[in-house]
Amino acid sequence: MKKDNQWPLWEVFIRSKQGLNHKHVGSLHATDQQMAIKNARDVYARRNEGVSIWVVKSEHIHASSPDKNDCFFDPANDKVYRHPTFYNIPDQIDHM
Amino acid sequence: MQNQASYITFLTRLADNNLILGHRLSEWCGHGPELEQDIALINVALDLIGQSRFLYQKIGDLEQKTEDQIAYFRDAGQFYNLLLCELPNEHFGTTILRQYLYDQFHYLVLEQLISSSDEFLVSYAKKSIKEVEYHVMQSKAWVIRLGDGTEKSHQKIKASLDKLWPYTDEFFMMDSVEDPLLEAEKIKKQWLVKVNQTLSEATLEAPEQTWPQKGGKWGKHTEHLGFILADMQFLQRAYPDAKAW
Amino acid sequence: MNITSGTEEEVTMDEIGTITDFIQDEAGHGLYLYSAMETLGKSRDQSLQELIDGKAKYSSIFNYPTTSWADIGAIGWLVDGAAIVNQVALQRTSYGPYARAMVKICKEESFHQRQGFEIMMTLANGTKAQKQMAQEALNKIWWPALMMFGPSDKESVHSQKSMAWKIKRQSNDELRQEFVDMTVPQAELLGLTIPDPDLKFNKKTGHYDFGPINWDEFYAVIHGHGPCNKERLEARRKAQEEGEWVKEAALAHAKKQRNLNAA
Numbered sequence: 001m002k003k004d005n006q007w008p009l010w011e012v013f014i015r016s017k018q019g020l021n022h023k024h025v026g027s028l029h030a031t032d033q034q035m036a037i038k039n040a041r042d043v044y045a046r047r048n049e050g051v052s053i054w055v056v057k058s059e060h061i062h063a064s065s066p067d068k069n070d071c072f073f074d075p076a077n078d079k080v081y082r083h084p085t086f087y088n089i090p091d092q093i094d095h096m
Numbered sequence: 097m098q099n100q101a102s103y104i105t106f107l108t109r110l111a112d113n114n115l116i117l118g119h120r121l122s123e124w125c126g127h128g129p130e131l132e133q134d135i136a137l138i139n140v141a142l143d144l145i146g147q148s149r150f151l152y153q154k155i156g157d158l159e160q161k162t163e164d165q166i167a168y169f170r171d172a173g174q175f176y177n178l179l180l181c182e183l184p185n186e187h188f189g190t191t192i193l194r195q196y197l198y199d200q201f202h203y204l205v206l207e208q209l210i211s212s213s214d215e216f217l218v219s220y221a222k223k224s225i226k227e228v229e230y231h232v233m234q235s236k237a238w239v240i241r242l243g244d245g246t247e248k249s250h251q252k253i254k255a256s257l258d259k260l261w262p263y264t265d266e267f268f269m270m271d272s273v274e275d276p277l278l279e280a281e282k283i284k285k286q287w288l289v290k291v292n293q294t295l296s297e298a299t300l301e302a303p304e305q306t307w308p309q310k311g312g313k314w315g316k317h318t319e320h321l322g323f324i325l326a327d328m329q330f331l332q333r334a335y336p337d338a339k340a341w
Numbered sequence: 342m343n344i345t346s347g348t349e350e351e352v353t354m355d356e357i358g359t360i361t362d363f364i365q366d367e368a369g370h371g372l373y374l375y376s377a378m379e380t381l382g383k384s385r386d387q388s389l390q391e392l393i394d395g396k397a398k399y400s401s402i403f404n405y406p407t408t409s410w411a412d413i414g415a416i417g418w419l420v421d422g423a424a425i426v427n428q429v430a431l432q433r434t435s436y437g438p439y440a441r442a443m444v445k446i447c448k449e450e451s452f453h454q455r456q457g458f459e460i461m462m463t464l465a466n467g468t469k470a471q472k473q474m475a476q477e478a479l480n481k482i483w484w485p486a487l488m489m490f491g492p493s494d495k496e497s498v499h500s501q502k503s504m505a506w507k508i509k510r511q512s513n514d515e516l517r518q519e520f521v522d523m524t525v526p527q528a529e530l531l532g533l534t535i536p537d538p539d540l541k542f543n544k545k546t547g548h549y550d551f552g553p554i555n556w557d558e559f560y561a562v563i564h565g566h567g568p569c570n571k572e573r574l575e576a577r578r579k580a581q582e583e584g585e586w587v588k589e590a591a592l593a594h595a596k597k598q599r600n601l602n603a604a
Contacts, residue, residue: 005592009376026442027380031592032599035591039133127576129580132372141361142362146358241595249590335470335471337468338468341410
């Protein structure tokens with residue numbers, strides 16, 4: 001068996017503009033944080049896609065399980081106060 | 097102020113360094129040790145080629161030529177790049193060390209040009225130095241990784257250092273073309289400090305200076321440049337009557 | 342991966358930049374897709390090893406040689422064009438990481454397609470020699486580009502399952518027809534002739550009918566007998582092998598740094 005030199009996997013998050021959240025854009029391989037950030041810049045932000053980059057080792061990400069989607073996400077659907085779309089705003093105000 | 101011919105030679109040297117080294121780096125496209133590294137090297141190549149175009153366009157304005165005429169219709173004897181820039185890529189270690197030695201020099205040159213009295217050079221340097229600052233960061237980190245990494249990588253990059261070192265003297269051999277715009281002694285001193293720092297972090301040591309390899313700046317090249325030009329200029333030369341590509 | 346060599350002949354200073362960017366994007370596409378596979382538990386090294394061992398399949402088109410500047414144009418126009426038709430459909434694929442990678446890839450492929458078309462346009466409107474170069478490239482790339490959509494629906498081994506799982510959203514033949522319909526008017530605009538005597542518009546169906554594809558050639562190429570299969574894989578193997586010590590050194594250095602910080 002050949003020696004395993006696979007570099008660790010990292011997830012990349014980029015903030016495209018001031019004021020927006022960092023958004024997951026993809027993954028890459030790197031041996032350390034410094035290399036991960038540089039690689040992220042070269043791979044995912046070479047067309048000016050961002051103003052800020054976060055990287056995190058993939059192994060540190062814990063995900064909700066798709067099997068449990070029902071109990072995780074459905075209950076929020078019937079709680080209208082979590083999706084406030086019902087406020088009446090006078091027509092004169094077109095944007096709020 | 098210099099006369100125009102000497103000013104054009106100054107610009108040509110800067111431009112040719114960037115074009116030829118950019119071309120060399122682009123040869124890595126698709127062949128790097130890891131996809132991320134491949135992409136990173138090509139970004140540097142594209143930056144350098146972009147910088148060379150900026151300069152060729154200026155020379156073109158001065159000589160009433162197009163950038164393509166300048167890049168594609170000169171033979172090796174009219175190319176004024178440093179010999180280091182045309183040396184073959186060999187393995188990744190040689191490539192990245194060649195890059196670091198040049199990047200560090202390139203950065204210091206631009207730093208001086210920023211405070212020159214020539215408006216064009218100031219704008220060129222301001223635009224380019226941001227890119228080159230990043231190049232230095234990249235190549236320096238890799239020299240340290242390979243020097244410090246494994247026994248094998250240490251031996252390999254040490255051999256690359258022995259091979260490339262004699263070509264660095266040419267950086268500082270400045271003549272009447274450069275003297276009005278650059279302080280060779282100052283650049284050399286700063287370069288040695290920076291490079292020695294990096295080498296020591298990489299657990300390497302600068303070799304003893306032997307006989308310097310020089311000539312590129314004056315159009316005297318290694319055998320390698322001709323092959324680069326053949327590759328680069330083939331189409332334009334084979335179809336000289338084509339007006340556009 | 343459309344990676345042949347960094348030493349393609351170059352033409353203008355402007356083109357050097359765009360073409361290098363093009364090849365770089367393609368390496369990026371490989372990276373995004375290997376990442377999508379990693380979410381399924383297969384490491385990039387494993388994927389690359391399978392490629393080198395000839396176990397993993399890649400698009401048959403990359404086993405044809407690229408010999409002229411016009412080939413670069415025709416590849417951008419037709420191969421990336423065909424890839425877009427395929428990949429636009431895949432943006433709606435059922436597997437999220439794959440679909441998301443496709444969104445980014447499609448955006449970049451469409452740069453390439455336009456760039457390729459522009460190259461063809463310049464050549465087609467250039468000197469006689471340039472136009473001939475463009476026609477020869479079209480002659481060479483046309484049929485392999487049609488083959489890129491894979492075997493006809495009747496013959497395709499994986500199609501049924503991929504369609505059932507909604508990995509593929511449209512069949513090979515549907516996509517191929519879409520590509521032909523889209524491309525014929527573009528070739529006319531260029532003033533170039535598509536190398537198919539049977540090609541004609543069918544008023545009844547509203548589509549272009551086209552001649553039979555040489556499937557024997559297609560299967561020969563995917564089974565390793567194309568003009569460049571061996572070279573392509575050898576280039577991958579060499580890059581992999583020669584990169585090992587670098588990857589190992591970077592890992593070793595990172596480990597030393599971590600130990601230093603921990604101490």
